[in-house]
Amino acid sequence: MAKCLVAQSEGPSVTVNAILAGIVKANQLDHLYDKVLGGLNGIEGILSERFVDLTDMSEYENKILCQTPASALGSCRYKLTRTTKQEFDKLVKIMHKHDIEVLIYIGGNDSMDTVAFLNEYVKEKQIDDLRFIGVPKTIDNDLMYIDHCPGYPSSAKYIATTALQTWLDFNVYTRKEVFILETMGKDAGWLAASACLSNIVDLLVLPETVFDETLFLAEIKKCLKEKNKCYVVISEGIKNADGKLIADKKISASNKLRNLIIDTNTASRCKVLELSSIQRCSVIQQSLVDMDESFNLGVCAYMYSNKAKYSGHMVTINRKNSDKYDIEYGIVDASLVIDKIKTFPKEWILDNYHGITKEAYDHILPLIDKNTNIIYENGIPAYIKPYYLNK
């Protein structure tokens, strides 16, 4: 019996704490470890031995943790690489010193790198008492070897809802105008595409499609002629035919398009909305599927964590080939996942920026279909004060 260390890394989401809650709860039921420790601010905090003891979390705290957005343990953008052996060594020493036998690391692509590299390192050094497990989460939904990433369904639900609501707001005046909603997504269009679940999007531009100025403006004109309004959704990472980003350091992609629309007299009014961090922290739009799956993926990571052969692996979600939405949990070598990006399938994108196919819609819909019951205190969602603020 020893300790299990859990940490969170990279951009937060509304279910990243449900994964943590699942791990803590699993140990309360199964007692594989004496203690479940939280490492504060990811690898960065672990290297400074900043820990918090989560072992005896109450049932209520566990429940509220599941509806607390953003990483309750704090996060970091700190990236271990194969060349940072000194830090690997330091980390191993810290784990030994604190009697920690497993690190469960919750994060995106860079965090799966960390899991794979640390496992490589201990294998190479023939250290056989330490294990590393990765739990994926990224609202970008761009990891390979997983049907969809925890955090994505809730952000997709938020974006579809927000598209609908801002479209209703945008339509009330008779004036001719364009609205541009910009979502996150540097390399993959999953988030922007989810706006189409609202069934109101006129034009959609993803990083996977070439942004062609002439075609885009022609489509806006056509839409304005027909409806007097045009509702556009784009990813932050849209690119031209040369693969060059539309956004630059000074101006976002949506504001660039806005200026283009105004300067070419395509429309005299164009409103821009950049969703920024709200799209990854709105618990009110938490998807029940996302919450349940995130919690279970935490339990799953815990279950695999005491088996040496799964060190260096990432737990995963596989969609079953069934009529009704169903999944099963699995595990995959983290080194397979790293440095790859799962883009939005080209065959799911309609021509002329006309949105997504029925198949794409049917793929995303079950992920956003149900809601969690949020507990409120004084008019706002109850939340757990981040653990890193108590240290």
Added chain:
Amino acid sequence: MAKCLVAQSEGPSVTVNAILAGIVKANQLDHLYDKVLGGLNGIEGILSERFVDLTDMSEYENKILCQTPASALGSCRYKLTRTTKQEFDKLVKIMHKHDIEVLIYIGGNDSMDTVAFLNEYVKEKQIDDLRFIGVPKTIDNDLMYIDHCPGYPSSAKYIATTALQTWLDFNVYTRKEVFILETMGKDAGWLAASACLSNIVDLLVLPETVFDETLFLAEIKKCLKEKNKCYVVISEGIKNADGKLIADKKISASNKLRNLIIDTNTASRCKVLELSSIQRCSVIQQSLVDMDESFNLGVCAYMYSNKAKYSGHMVTINRKNSDKYDIEYGIVDASLVIDKIKTFPKEWILDNYHGITKEAYDHILPLIDKNTNIIYENGIPAYIKPYYLNK
């Protein structure tokens, strides 16, 4: 028996349709009128005789209408003035032609002008078969002779929730940084002040306080020294000591402050979030108090609408002097309301941008305390397709 005409004007909110639903429902129960017509796009559409018949709206449609954000009848920014007598005359002719005996106009300050002016006009012309009633709604909460305006509680709830959630998101990294949340509010700070219900706001700047650059930067520095982070909330309409707006045509107030913070090296990172139209159309954060009061205010307007002596009046909400939050509905001469602005009370603002007093908190809290049960369809809130889109 004749017809009642209802129309909506100015910026939409998440409960402006609950007012409409209340009026329609009241006539289904009381049958004062043969028909309840909706005028599309406010006065603008009424002058073009664009109507829709709402008399027999189903129970389900009524319910879903209450959770549909933005004006289902469309809106306008068209402002009648005392000098536009030709249009008054045209409107009177249209009302007579369609056998409409009352116009219930739902809107903000400019709409109460319309109600007062039309009433003056018919009195002057001794036309005694037409009546005009105003129903207030504005998320800005800046109308006089009403405790709080329908639409404000829901936007306040949205802003408090969003402040909390983006604060949690903003805190996860250890880096030193400033966050600026910008809410609507050109003249009054009610919306920005509501962010303080989250209990996380470090600095608050309202249009009612003078924006003093030196003091503001000193307070940011102090806060960063203490916590490494500083969460700032401002209204779009903040002004300097000369009463000059901080924002200009090219740049928002929040981006202006961001540049100031960066250029003076007060912090090297500063994130800005402008809530834009989301703060007035997010039904998920609908306040139950707001929804109920808005519906009831519609019923109330209907009840007063067949009494000649109340023509030219606006229905209102008065808070009772009781321990537990309670209100009563009333009516006030619309001409008293026009051209006045209810600002956020100076005595409720703490010095040095430190937020709001306990009294202010206690005033706003009961307005945001409870939630409505939103009905979903395919993962997003069910809604009524705007009536103006069917015409």
